[in-house]
Amino acid sequence: MPDSIAVPTGVQPISFDVHAVRGGSPGGARDDFETMIAQLAAATTPNVRSVAANPGDWGIDAFAGNLGGAITVWQSKYFMPVTTKKHVQQVEESLDNVLKAAVKNGHTIASWILCIPSSMDGPMTAWWDTWTKAREKEHSLVIQLWDETALRKKLLTDRFRMKCVVGLGSWVSCRQDLLGVR
Numbered sequence: 001m002p003d004s005i006a007v008p009t010g011v012q013p014i015s016f017d018v019h020a021v022r023g024g025s026p027g028g029a030r031d032d033f034e035t036m037i038a039q040l041a042a043a044t045t046p047n048v049r050s051v052a053a054n055p056g057d058w059g060i061d062a063f064a065g066n067l068g069g070a071i072t073v074w075q076s077k078y079f080m081p082v083t084t085k086k087h088v089q090q091v092e093e094s095l096d097n098v099l100k101a102a103v104k105n106g107h108t109i110a111s112w113i114l115c116i117p118s119s120m121d122g123p124m125t126a127w128w129d130t131w132t133k134a135r136e137k138e139h140s141l142v143i144q145l146w147d148e149t150a151l152r153k154k155l156l157t158d159r160f161r162m163k164c165v166v167g168l169g170s171w172v173s174c175r176q177d178l179l180g181v182r
Contacts, residue, residue: 026078118147
């Protein structure tokens with residue numbers, strides 16, 4: 001695999017199960033994963049912000065851009081240990097909600113990124129590939145998937161590590177937690 005990132009000998013691979021441990025409950029795991037996604041988005045894209053659910057977050061976990069114009073949205077879904085067709089409705093509703101909120105609140109969605117800490121099984125992957133192509137055409141937006149493979153790659157790149165150290169100050173803590181090291 002020429003596109004893979006090597007993990008040095010003695011370093012454990014990143015495990016997203018840690019969110020369940022740290023979160024202490026399914027809701028806590030979702031919140032912890034969402035926080036990590038916002039930090040990763042901020043480390044890889046300028047001017048990323050989160051929207052607090054008060055009472056709702058408009059379908060936005062993190063975004064870049066201006067809420068008076070076009071935005072990129074990161075949507076996190078803590079689907080573990082595998083993403084299957086039982087998750088289709090949640091994915092569809094997430095995109096529908098963010099698009100409806102955009103119309104209601106005067107912004108547009110240029111890009112929507114679904115972030116999941118697992119891989120999709122075969123039937124879900126086939127559904128995703130067909131669904132995203134149709135939604136991109138229907139809504140004139142770009143849809144991306146940050147699954148466990150893409151997330152690990154982003155978390156292990158030098159570019160991300162440098163931005164975390166300089167910008168977030170939490171790379172060591174984040175890295176230790178994701179690796180299960182204390």
